[in-house]
Structure formats: structure tokens, C-alpha cells
Amino acid sequence: MINVINKLKKEWFLVGMVIAIALATITPELGKSGGLIHLDKLTGIGVAIVFFLHGLGLSPSAIKAGVSNWRMHIYIQAATFIAYPLLWIIFGDLLLAYMPAALAFGFCYLFVLPSTISSSVTMTSVGKGNVPGAIFNASLSSILGIVITPLLIQAFMGFEGVELDLVASITSIAKLLLLPMILGQLARPFLLKFAERHKSVVSKIDKYVILLIVYNAFCDSVANGIWSSFSMQMLITSIAICAVVLLCMVHLIQWGARRCQFQLADEVAAVFCGTKKTLAAGIPMATVIFGSNPDLGMILLPIMLYHPIQIFYCAILASRYATQSEQVKTASSH
Template sequence: MLVSTRQWVKKEWFLVGMVVAMLLATVIPDVGRSGGVLQLDNVTSLGIAIIFFLHGIGLSPKALKDGVSNWRLHLFIQTVTFVIYPLIWLAFGQGFLAIMPTALAFGFCFLLVLPSTISSSVAMTAIGRGNIPGAIFNASLSSILGIFITPLLIQFFMGLQGISFDVMDSVISISKMLLLPMVVGQVLRPLVLTTFEKHKAVVNKLDKFVILFIVFNAFSDSVHEGIWHSFSIEYVLMSVAICCAVLVFIVNGVKWSAKQFGFGHEDEVAAVFCGSKKTLAAGVPMAKVIFGTDPRLGMLLLPIMLYHPLQIFYCAILANRYQKKAIAAENNNEVSA
């Protein structure tokens, strides 16, 4: 039992780390808060730039070019990410605001307008025997479009509630924080790719460590300002239920729609895993820019923090099912031949 627990913790160390970060923020908020002992607000800004610089190095121009031509797949995935998801907020946003704290409700708004992930979308597509070049192109395109679209959608939806912020300033700040380092990494890719490949295992963990520091910082600020005093376990359970409902609805809606559009197995797999996911890696730094030093940032981040492990778990199961389906189809073709 002890051995299996250790193995699980080793495998799921990032999820465990998020829980630990929240617990530490509750116990020692002055250590992790902005301007606190560790100065995490400054440390994490540098860490975010390094992460997206490394993402830029890791993006293969050839794979992106190979995925460009399938415009129907691209249009489908980006529509799910930036149209279908936000429509959920239009349909249910007022209900969220009526039954939960405003910050938590806006956290769901933020979750629904985020771009897709890169690494996990491509990884799940590969496991499911899907269209890998198409997944790489769409996940990358989504991240770039999100820099501009996410702040605009946030302003539109929150503006309906009388809340406003400088959209252009947010877009410029996010571009500097995420897009600029990614472009620099892509430019320097030919020079540093060999070194990057040698240390890929470390690189793959670095972004997760930075996210853990951001979570610790955000929750420390919230605890320091007393935001969680009126927050109950019922809201957490409600948030988990909403996240599950949204995920199941989107995934099954994408699967059904992909078949209606006549997508084959490979394109359907890419559509499901690129269209259904929301990014934690880019979402957390975006939140820091858009919402600034708002002490409610921890509550605003709660939905994406809950959604992230749920989408990984659910999509991992789907990826294995798609893989078995593809293998079975290959075996049937060999028998027929």
C-alpha cells in the first residue's frame, strides 16, 4: 500500500504540489504573498518568460507547416475554443453569478475564454493515433490567438457586469510576457535545439514548478486579504460538478460534431483533444496580467485549477480508447489484406 502510494505521488506530483501550495498559502501566507519574503510576484514573472522561451524552442516549424493545409479542422477547433465555450458563459453566466461569489463566477468566465493547451493536446493526440501535425498547428495557433481574444472576451463579458479594464494594455502585457519570449525561442531554435533536447526532461518539469509558485503566490494573497473567510466547501464541490458537466458536454459534443463534419479517425482525435482543453500554463500568467494584484486572484483561478486535472484524467481515458480503436482497425485491415 505504501509503495503504491509513493508511486502515485511520484506520477502525479504536480497535482499533489497544487494541493500543497494551497495548504502552505493557508498556513504561511506572508511568505508567498506579493511583496512577501520570497518576492514571488517578481520571481514568477521571470519564470513565465523562460517557460514560453522554451516553448518557442520546442515548436517544430516543419510540423507546423505540415498541419497548415487542413483548414476545416483548424476552423472547427478554433470555433469550439473561442465560440462554443464562451457561449456557455452567455447561457449560464447570470446563473453562476446568482449562486456563487462574484470572483468564483468570473473564474468560470475566465476558464471558458482561455485558449487550448499545447503539450497535453499533442501528447493525447499522439496516444490516440490522431493527426499530430494538425494538433501541433492548432494548439500553437490557439495559444497565439488567445493572447488577443481572451482579454477581449473578458472585457466583453465582464463589461456587461459593469467591470472594465484596459484591454489594449492587457494584450500588450500578455504579448510581452508570452508571445515575445516564444518568438525569441523560435528564432534561436537552430542554435540551441541540441542543448534543449539534451535537457528536455528538466524543461518539461520547469513550467509546472513555475505554475506551482504562481498558485502559492495567488492563494497567499487571497488568504492575506481574508478572501476565503466566506468561502465554503459547498462552493468547491459545486465548482467540481460544473467543471465535470462542461467537460463532458464539450468532449461529447465535439465527438458528435466531428462525425457530422465527416472527419476521419485522425482528425476527430485531434479535434477532441485540441478543442476540449483549456490551458493552465498560459491561463495562470494571463490572469496575473488581466486581474493584476486583485486579492481575489486565488478564487478566480480555482475553476481552471480544478478543470486541469479533470481534463487530463478524462482525456487520458479517451486517448487509450482511441488507441485501441485504431489498433483494432489496423488489425482488421491486415486480416482483410
């Protein structure tokens, strides 16, 4: 019994993920976006704090190194905007043959979306990866996606009349990411020693934020009836496809990163930035691209399913990477 308790304490993050999902199925109205506790705003504050701490902890030379790593940048953007869309080119006809067109096009939409910002950077941080590189690529992906995503949708699906506000999107990214980072950099001379003294607490903040994001994501899924609006067979098939796509892409990107002889920190950033697909930007973009399409709910189903799956699996993967990173660091010090 004591061994079990000790094991659970060691894996508290994974246990917390399971608890967050269980709570979401019971209390979706509490944790959904715009719900009783406005968890979406709370997680936004949490993400800002995580980015502030990144800014606090990063030296200017580390930031410069992150921006200058062009091989990793090309690799990540190619994974997001070439490898994923290729899935539709290869399997699109098969999906259209075996499921409703709206749902099949939903997978097309999932494949052409840009990466997330907050969770990909946060996961990279948890996994002891290249945080400056992740910040640069997540931001670049979001900006490129504003143009590339509707262009690919138009090429694959033939929708027209796409009009997205580039300036507003860049501004929101800057507020979410760059402002806390800049404030962290400015506060570095004053707060760095304090943060280092309380490293045990500071290092866990990003994991707490991920737990809140997981709870919020699953609450949104439950509250939006994502588990009850479709037949069980269709739902299970969609979940299976999302899981298989994620697993295959994670291992493909890992394999490619090792073939390119990336350092472990760069591999971590490549995996989390290259496999993530944004729900936060995906839903607003969908309402613009597809307008008042009555099948919008079914089109959005794949990204609604993929989002919590990617958070859950990548959180587990991040913990494994963190352990691997510590082992590499320990081995190199001896």
C-alpha cells in the first residue's frame, strides 16, 4: 500500500490529469469557457505567468540561440504545414468514402491548422526542451496559419470568401506571449535570484497550468455535447483516427529529428510544436471560413477531439522527456 502511495505521489501530474478529466465529466458547467469560474480567463492568466517566468529565466544569449536555429524552424513548420496536409492528400478520398462529408472535411480542417502557442511552449518547458525555439516556432506557426490555413482549405475543399484579420491575430499573439516575456526579461535583474531560491515551486507552475487547461478543454467538450451529438460508432471512429494520427506524427517527428541529429532539447520542441493543432484559433477561424454552415459542429468535431487527446498524451510525453533530460544531464556531469 505504501509503495502504491509513493508511486502515486511520484506520478502526481498523471494522477492530476485523470482527476481533471473525471471532474470535467461531472462539472462541465463549472469549468467550461465562460462558465461559473471563467476558467478560460484563469488559464489565460496562468499562461501569462508561465511566459513571464520563461522571460525571467531566459538569458538574452539563449533567446538569440533559439531564434537562430533555422534547421529546427524549417523542420517544425514543414511538419505543421506540409506533413499534416499530406495526410489529407493521401487519405482524403478514403475518409470521404467511409464517413459523412462534413466530418471528413473536419479532418481536412484539423490537418491544415497551425500549432498552438501556450500549450506547445508549456509542454516544451515541462519536457526540458528548447523553450526559446518553441516560442519562436509557435508564434511563427500561428502567424503563418492565418494565411496558409484558409489557402489550403480553399485548395482542398473549395471554400471561398475567406477574410481573416491579420493585424488582430498578431496583436493577440503579442499580448499573450511577447508582453509577459518582455516583462519577465525586464524583471530578470530583480527577480532572478528569488526565482532560483524557490525553484521547486516555480518549476511546477507550468504543470499546474496544464492541469487547468486539461480541465477547461474537457469541460468545453462535455458542455458542447461533443460526446452525445454523434453516433457512438462515429464518435469512436473519430477518436481512434485522432489518436492514431497523433501517435504516428509524434513518432515520425521523433524519428526525423534523430535522423537530423537534433539535440534532445530541439527534439522536444519539434515534437510539441510540430504535432500540436490549435483549438483556440481553430474555432474562430472556422466560423469565418465556413460561415453559417449547418454542419459546422461536425466539421469542428475532429479538432474538438484531437485537442484534449493531444494535451493528455503530450503531457505524459513531456514528463518522460523531463526524466530523460535529467538522466542525460546527470550522465554528462559524471
